Amino acid sequence: MARPYMNKIARRKMLLETAAVIVDEYGWNTLSMISLAEHGKVSRQLVYQNFDSVNDLTEQTASYMFEKLYTQTHEVLVSHTDDIVVAITKAQQILFSFPEGRVQALWALLSDNTSHNTPFSAVSRRYRKLISDLYTPIISRSMNLDAQHAGQVAWLLMMSFWGGQQLIHDNTISQARSLELIQWYIERFVAGCKISNEAS
Template structure:
């Protein structure tokens, strides 16, 4: 049976959907041109028309997987511009309700800092910067920090987010308890900073 015709945009989306599903189930090590060609039922020639190399395929797949999480977090922060506690609670809920395989794959990229795999290291730095930049303006305003300090604080908060998600994934804690724990953590930071500022 012949595959239905897809225009260039829809074909690339189909390929990225398929690539993401491979990574969700089997991790980044399973993603290759051969695996994707087999799973998507396309020729390797067609893949190379869309991705010049495995590095580009990896980067495009990571971007594709990251976009939903980034957009949802951006919307939550925009909707709760004056309430960082509520914003962080809702942003954490976004992460905790993402498919575990997707979150694990993104965590593997974001936490990557090996110089041996340059394409992973480059994506990792870019994702960390994007995530930190989402929170930095809110933290600057709430905690009266300069941009550099706010960015550092934002990244420390993000590490606690991903840590809580790992605990949920390991079934060490429930989503509800993880959300309470993160909220308390943020409140302690905010209260501590406000007390420090008033001295």
């Protein structure tokens, strides 16, 4: 049976969704032009028509997987600029709505610590900066920090944020307990910053 016709945009979206599923199920190191062609049941020629190289495929897949999380998190942070605890708690709840494989794939992307010379590490650094920049404004306001300091704190907080997710994955704690710990952690972090600012 012939594959239904898809326009260029729909075809590219189908390929990216297929690539995301490969990463969700098997990890980033299994994503290749060949695996995408096989899983997508398309020709290698079609894959190469849409992606210049496996590095381009990896970067475009990361962008596709990351976009929904980024957009929804941005909306939450903009809607709760006056309460960092509520904002970050709701942001973590967004993460809970994603399939387990997708969460683990995004974590693998963000936590990459391989050589800085690899294309994957460059993508990883780019998305770490995007996340830090996303949280910098609310952290800067809540903790009275300059942008550079707030950006550094943002990533440290995000590591605990994703660390909670990893504890859930390991069946060490529940989602509810993870949220409680994040709230406890941030409340004390903000309170400590206020005391430090008042003292100085």
